[in-house]
């Protein structure tokens with residue numbers, strides 16, 4: 884685990900959407916969940932190479948744009964084929980208007 888890293892302002896991620904950020908060598912997806920929580924996961928699909936933030940966010944899941952595997956955003960759990968490996972999830976905290984992630 885690294886130190887906390889500021890990855891965005893709250894206003895950079897509209898509720899119900901996500902953005903991709905780079906933290907060191909890692910591609911990280913930052914999600915603003917409906918209801919207001921923020922979550923962070925690996926942005927690279929566990930199946931092949933695709934950025935999950937280019938997919939579809941719905942009902943607490945992110946669907947990969949390449950072969951449509953779905954992952955639970957809060958747990959990283961792979962919910963459908965062809966992905967059979969979970970993705971990492973990272974702690975998120977809000978400080979004022981800033982979104983911080985610990986990768």
Ligand code: FES
Nearest residue numbers: 928930931947950
């Ligand atoms: S690359 Fe994501 S499902 Fe294949």
